[in-house]
Amino acid sequence: MKKIAIAFYALAAICFVTLFTQCKEPVCDLVLHVHKTTTGIDTADALPHCMVRVGLEDNYADFAKAEGYTDQNGVFTHTFKYEALLDVEAVYDSSWIDTNNIQHRDYYVGTGRVKLEPGEAVEQYILATEAQ
16 A cells, blocks of 8 residues: 555645746747958947847748847847848938038948857857948
8 A cells, every 4th residue: 555655645746846936949030240340350349239130041930030230339139939040231321411511421341150059149240241
């Protein structure tokens, strides 16, 4: 009788653990730092308010795409559901007029590729160079 009681409690414990725990799929976090450069060397000059697109190809599924703007520190973050190898593009386009009433245009473009790993935060730096 004692063995039956122990087996019952062991089975109850296994059922309790199985029913009340959730299996979550690990997500893939992406942290992109966008810096501007004129020499191709990272000067740590962040590019705030830069348009970022991840998953550029038309044949990518919607869950493998993201777009938005970098924050004040030149950082763009997004959480993906699945691991993937994705292309990244960063474009900064700004026009301004100086005190002599002359219009100037700042236009920077950077591209790269990022490999998302499940359960990890992948950090990537994109160097945007001045374009015409």
